[in-house]
Amino acid sequence: MDIGQPDPLAARDPLIADYVLDGTVKGIPPTAKLRLADAGAQGWNLLRGDLPMPAAVLRTDIMRRNSAWMMRFVKSQGLEICPHGKTTMAPQLWNLQLADGAWGITVAHVQQLEVALRFGVKRVIMANQPIGKLAADACIAALETCDLHVLADSEAVVAGLAEAARRAPPKRPLKVLIEVGPMGGRTGARTTEQALATARAVAAAPGLVVAGVEAFEGVLSEPAAVDAFLDGLVATARAIAAESLFGTEEVLLTAGGTAFFDRIGPRFASAELGRPVTRVLRSGCYLTHDSAGYEDQYRRMRKEAALDFPDWDLQPAMEIWAAVQSRPEPKLAILTLGKRDISYDSALPVPRFWFRPGAMDAPQPLAFHSVRGLNDQHGYCVGPENTPLQVGDLVCFGIGHPCLTFDKWQVILLADADYTVTGAIRTFF
DSSP: OOTTSOOTTSOOSHHHHTOEEETTSTTSOTTOEEEGGGGGGSOOBGGGTOSOSSEEEEEHHHHHHHHHHHHHHHHHTTOEEOOBGGGTOOHHHHHHHHHTTOOOEEESSHHHHHHHHHTTOOEEEEOSOOOSHHHHHHHHHHTTTSEEEEEEOSHHHHHHHHHHHHHSOOSSOEEEEEEBOOTTSSSSBSSHHHHHHHHHHHHHSTTEEEEEEEOOOTTOOSHHHHHHHHHHHHHHHHHHHHTTOBOSSSEEEEEOOSSSTTTHHHHHTTOOOSSOEEEEEOOOGGGTOOSSHHHHHHHHHHHHOOSOOOSSOOOOOEEEEEEEEEEEETTEEEESOOTTTSOOSSSOOEEEEEEOTTTOSSOEEOOSOEEEEEOSSOEEEEOOTTOOOOTTOEEEEEOSSTHHHHTTOSEEEEEOTTOBEEEEEEOOO
């Protein structure tokens, strides 16, 4: 953040700033009653016991470094980034990404689109198929205030968008990205001919324009399969260009979850389509990173990919803290967090640090411990016979798949390296 510039994480919009924090909001002290904008002025400190457990915090020092890391990486690859807003659904975090140079914000459906519009996002990719009159009409209406791209993988989807454009002819065309998908995957045309038929339908529809080609490669599991799939995307784009179906001055090529973002730049670099090409990565989870699957993929990238990576690492910025509430068996500690508090779809939480209030100056690494299961509100942490954990100790957990932890919290506190609360963000799931 430049000195003298407004902090992008600050709660300035009244819909966020005036949100009331009290004991009915998870993670907020029971006696508190204040505006969200004033959370950073309370002097709360997690390690001092000022927050109820479980507590979710975002380490702002780490998160800012992660954001800067990705911006440096994409620029070195000739890419732009339009991060998935659905990861966080937190406009304050989108502000950080945009302030650092993100090209736009990606959403998945019309509610997320409306959040983006409400908070002034000017360039949006809706990385999903708008299905039904309501969704199609919302996309046409969004053109009044933002530059919107949507997806289509069939003539049936195009027909719905074309009907919306006939009902309310837009002042500028709705930009449609032809979506391609791998066999066995989710949405997306499976053949070049299907993609071409979709592109022809868009090109023939008043109010619509073929603006590029899109894919999501995260359903694949191996880098070689990802490379082959992305090569196929580029070939499809060439076929669309050969029929002069693109209707925008620049063609957009976009792909990218967080697991394989190292593959996008090298595969898209070869795309020559007879007009300027904007190559867009859509990874979203890099901002907080994680301690499980994305961390494993990141280590694979650093080991295998001959790319110009920044000289520092992505690190986990989201932490869920819980208290040990029971030690019923020699190797078992029961903690105050469960499925209502932390993601468990791709990996169970990872114990990272522990802290004993009143007896330790700072958290210490917690090795040789793991989570064997979760109930709604309880976590089962197992360790060696000589585990140091006692009732009242605090344990910091890393997450897997940030998306499904964010959506469990209405408010997440921002904290510095000493775990003093510096602010709060509101989510809009």
